[in-house]
Amino acid sequence: MSPSKNRILTNLSKDYEQLKELVHRDAKADDVGTLLAELTTKALDFLLSDCKQIALVSKVPGKRYFSFSLRRGEKFSRAVNLELFDPRVRNKLNSFVDGSLTKLPLPDRTRLLYTIAIAYCCASDLLKTRDQKTPATFFECLIGHLIARSFGVNPRTQVEVLHLEDEASTLPTDFIFDLGPAKPKFHIPVKTSTRERVIQVFAHQRVLDGVHGFGTFKGILICLTETKLDHKNREVIEICVPKQWVLYHRFIAPMHRFYYFDIPSRYSELTKGNPPMPIVAFSKFFEEVEDLAAGR
């Protein structure tokens, strides 16, 4: 690895470790937002100065994708949606930090959030090898901060599931947000992509429905994208299993919302199905947050 690449990696890794610590301590705190903005700036600097953009063959109707690649080298980042990625975000990160994000017009907010979510992940793809965990954890920290700030409460990562006779068990989950006594509680799995593993999301929701009664924990899946890049032929596909989703939503447990940063059209069609499934752009969360907090 070149000295400059090594320096960037060290720098980003230090920030990443600090991010995990800050989120663990107080996910909704301002310093988390500041650090997320700093990490995004550094990742964008690296991607825009040290990398080139390679057009990909999009097999996804109506969407164009590209990949970042080091100037020398064969390594590719994950696929980036051309319409949703906006390098000018670099100058707009203050709106992320000061909370005025929610006042941005929806298309701008969508691009800002997508760019923040994908920039660090792409930098990590290029700077590290076979590391799925770092981007996934970064994405969890980003979501944890945004939801905690919106609801004004910090998440837990497990939930008590009490038995009549036995000792108490706990169910490990991504996030549980509890807005307080007689207020809504949310079960929020967070995934950079779900593919066929999505059944776990519905199954966890089912356990919570079974233990605590229907509607006690509302299930909200938050997902970055369902794209998959074939590095050999540079083709991008979306891996979607809409028929399985309908089965899981009907027969395992219904979810309250499915938020995507880059919505797959085959899932967005499920909003017109029977029962209609609530698949929504994540940028709309900030408009729905009052309704959600009111139990709607």
Added chain:
Amino acid sequence: MSPSKNRILTNLSKDYEQLKELVHRDAKADDVGTLLAELTTKALDFLLSDCKQIALVSKVPGKRYFSFSLRRGEKFSRAVNLELFDPRVRNKLNSFVDGSLTKLPLPDRTRLLYTIAIAYCCASDLLKTRDQKTPATFFECLIGHLIARSFGVNPRTQVEVLHLEDEASTLPTDFIFDLGPAKPKFHIPVKTSTRERVIQVFAHQRVLDGVHGFGTFKGILICLTETKLDHKNREVIEICVPKQWVLYHRFIAPMHRFYYFDIPSRYSELTKGNPPMPIVAFSKFFEEVEDLAAGR
């Protein structure tokens, strides 16, 4: 790769491809049993002649494990249970082919079945790199043949899940065995190990219970082992989540049986729990098959 190793790999791969084809055509047929015995003989010849046995540090109370390793080279096979592996099986494979397997005393039958299941997997571990699929598929073929022969019917690998208004969907599964009109039907997931992915097994069962009514498809998980070998320090552990199993069995869907070739003791304790969970040595399947076919 040495020429002799290459020859063995080519030979085993040819048989493996043929096995998949024969099982697909008629899983219960005698030629499947004959080919499974041949593959096992070849795998054992390779393991006993060309490999050495390396003792492992067992972190599993009451069980000892070893690993096969090429005479030259650092590569290790998966962990093998010392008490359950029996190289003399090489001379007893006729009882597997002619169906007299069921007449063997239980301890002999347990060792015979374990040795058949693990031998090919270990050979594949040593001859191939990063290949999880081949051992998993071999194990599925072995189970598919044994169950099909015992029930006298071949499996399907998907099940129709009909909707009132929509087009029919199908749920892909490992095996569905349907003993005929007014007779039991079985949903049989087959895994070399489950770890935290076991939630899928219960969730699929839940979909079948929801679509077809409770008890229509009885769920039977068949699993080789839950061991995990840390190649660096040569330690074997069992990855078990018994508290999660109880939650899933109670709140997602109850399973009819859990069969193991190498039962983890932390799961076998669940047979004494509330509700008691039916965790059984796979060798006992052949004694229970009449009960199962009678819907008990």
